[in-house]
Amino acid sequence: xxxxxxxxxxxxxxxxxxxxxxxxxxxxxxxxxxxxxxxxxxxxxxxxxxxxxxxxxxxxxxxxxxxxxxxxxxxxxxxxxxxxxxxxxxxxxxxxxxxxxxxxxxxxxxxxxxxxxxxxxxxxxxxxxxxxxxxxxxxx
Numbered sequence: 001x002x003x004x005x006x007x008x009x010x011x012x013x014x015x016x017x018x019x020x021x022x023x024x025x026x027x028x029x030x031x032x033x034x035x036x037x038x039x040x041x042x043x044x045x046x047x048x049x050x051x052x053x054x055x056x057x058x059x060x061x062x063x064x065x066x067x068x069x070x071x072x073x074x075x076x077x078x079x080x081x082x083x084x085x086x087x088x089x090x091x092x093x094x095x096x097x098x099x100x101x102x103x104x105x106x107x108x109x110x111x112x113x114x115x116x117x118x119x120x121x122x123x124x125x126x127x128x129x130x131x132x133x134x135x136x137x138x139x140x
Contacts, residue, residue: 004030004081006018006019006020006030006081007030007032007055007081011055012032012058013058013059013061013062014062015034015035015062015065016032016033016034016058016061016062017032017033017034017036018030018031018032018054019031019033020081021108021111021112022111024107024108024110024111025100025103025104025107027077027082027083027104027107028082028083029074029075029077029082029104029108030054030074030075030080030081030082031054031072031073031074031075031108032054032055032057032058032061032072032073032074033070033071033072033073034061034062034064034065034070034071035061035064035065035066035068035069035070035071036070038070039070039113041068041069041070042068042069042070042117042118043069043070043071043072043109043112043114043116043117043118044064044069044070044071044072044117044118044119044120044121045072045073045074045105045109045117045119045120045121045130045133046060046061046071046072046073046121046122046126047073047074047076047105047120047121047122047123047126047127047129047130048073048075048076048079048122048123048124048125048126049122049123049124049125049126049127050124050125051079052079052123052124053075053079053080054073054074054075054080055080056073056123057071057073058073061073069118072108072109072112072117074105074108076101076104076125076126076129077095077096077100077101077104078095078096098128098129098132101129101132102129102132102133105129105133120133120134
């Protein structure tokens with residue numbers, strides 16, 4: 001597991017928090033959240049591109065939270081502060097396949113107490129993951 005701490009609050013805009021969630025699937029996920037103060041808000045999941053991080057989203061997160069959403073932007077597995085451990089060159093890459101990324105995101109949402117999101121929004125590689133999440137045949 002990574003020993004890094006969450007992003008420092010001084011690096012973030014007001015009303016955005018950074019923290020870790022033990023999301024299941026043996027993964028500790030780092031995420032940014034806005035609009036988390038009210039648990040009944042509809043949830044938006046923002047997925048970053050390659051080689052970016054959750055930190056790609058802070059400029060839009062306050063506006064989305066102000067519009068009434070609970071906004072969640074994780075570092076995707078293998079990026080930034082989300083890692084089960086170092087990945088060796090010769091390591092099996094199965095944990096990074098789309099089905100496992102979907103499982104990681106479902107575990108994250110369950111750990112946040114969320115049964116659904118109103119939208120999954122992706123940029124670059126995150127759009128591939130978002131598109132995969134949107135197909136009902138992929139969701140267990």
